[in-house]
Amino acid sequence: MTYFLFTSLFLVSLALAVRPFLTRRAAAWPPEAPDPRDDVARAVSSLRDLEFARAAGTIAPGDHARLRALLERGAFAHERTDRSAASPAPWRTLLIAALLAGTAAVLVVVSLPQSAGDRAPGEPLTGSVAAGGPSLAELERRAKADPTDIPNQLALADAYLEAGSLNLAATAYQTVLARDASSVSALNGLAIVLYRSGESRGALVALDRVLGLRPKDPDGLFLKGLIQYQTQDFKGAATTWQLFLDVGQFDARATMVRPMYDDAKKKAAP
Numbered sequence: 001m002t003y004f005l006f007t008s009l010f011l012v013s014l015a016l017a018v019r020p021f022l023t024r025r026a027a028a029w030p031p032e033a034p035d036p037r038d039d040v041a042r043a044v045s046s047l048r049d050l051e052f053a054r055a056a057g058t059i060a061p062g063d064h065a066r067l068r069a070l071l072e073r074g075a076f077a078h079e080r081t082d083r084s085a086a087s088p089a090p091w092r093t094l095l096i097a098a099l100l101a102g103t104a105a106v107l108v109v110v111s112l113p114q115s116a117g118d119r120a121p122g123e124p125l126t127g128s129v130a131a132g133g134p135s136l137a138e139l140e141r142r143a144k145a146d147p148t149d150i151p152n153q154l155a156l157a158d159a160y161l162e163a164g165s166l167n168l169a170a171t172a173y174q175t176v177l178a179r180d181a182s183s184v185s186a187l188n189g190l191a192i193v194l195y196r197s198g199e200s201r202g203a204l205v206a207l208d209r210v211l212g213l214r215p216k217d218p219d220g221l222f223l224k225g226l227i228q229y230q231t232q233d234f235k236g237a238a239t240t241w242q243l244f245l246d247v248g249q250f251d252a253r254a255t256m257v258r259p260m261y262d263d264a265k266k267k268a269a270p
Contacts, residue, residue: 136163143172150176154185166193184210188219200227218248222257229260235268237261 059067134142139156146152157172170193176186191206204227210220225240241261248254 136160147175148179150180150183154183154189157186157189161189161193166197169193182213184214184217184220187213188217188223191220191223195223195227200231203227216243216247218244218251218253221247222251222253225257225261229264234264238264238268 134155136156136159139152139159142149142152143156153172153176157169157176160166160169160172170190173186173190173193176183177190180186187206187210191203191210194200194203194206204224207220207224207227210217211224214220221240221244225237225244228234228237228240238261241257241264244251244257245254245261
């Protein structure tokens with residue numbers, strides 16, 4: 001909305017600014033000075049005709065007196081020059097255009113930071129993610145067409161996990177790990193599948209492998225600390241979550257972790 005309003009005001013301002021220079025004005029002929037003799041000639045001719053009508057009896061005396069008075073009163077009244085139609089000076093148009101452009105600039109300065117908000121590095125300005133990604137069927141087709149394409153295989157595994165198809169997700173992650181045993185994304189995904197399936201021990205094995213490859217991986221630290229907390233390993237949970245909060249202090253999950261981290265520290269204290 002802000003961009004549409006700014007563009008509209010800018011175009012209107014530009015149109016108003018250049019209008020005086022684009023409008024072709026016809027050169028006005030200099031006005032002729034009125035000749036008093038014309039008024040006298042018309043008055044004399046009209047009075048003569050009026051007297052002829054009175055002598056012929058074709059006009060009533062009252063009408064004759066009224067028309068004669070009008071002719072005598074208006075015979076020498078000069079027409080005033082009407083200057084109301086004069087066009088405004090171009091500087092007025094430029095002033096209006098400048099005011100509109102200034103208003104548009106103020107609106108952008110005020111509303112743009114509100115539209116941007118707090119963004120993570122690389123996140124779009126609106127804070128939204130473009131929709132319309134490939135469907136599950138399309139991902140399956142791509143993975144089948146090229147089983148060696150690891151990004152496609154990972155995308156398919158994530159799609160299965162999001163859809164709740166844990167067995168299919170586990171198979172897809174294992175397919176990736178068969179080609180790249182050091183894939184942190186596949187190990188994290190497999191750990192989530194095992195955790196949701198109730199296999200906490202197997203999930204911890206996968207997470208230890210993740211943290212061995214990437215010691216400060218926030219996803220691995222978060223899930224490992226959660227499993228430790230749920231299995232009442234409060235000392236281990238406090239240690240894991242302390243590292244998580246150090247590296248992921250701006251992570252959206254930090255607000256959920258902090259109270260459990262404080263509780264784990266209290267329960268781990270001797």
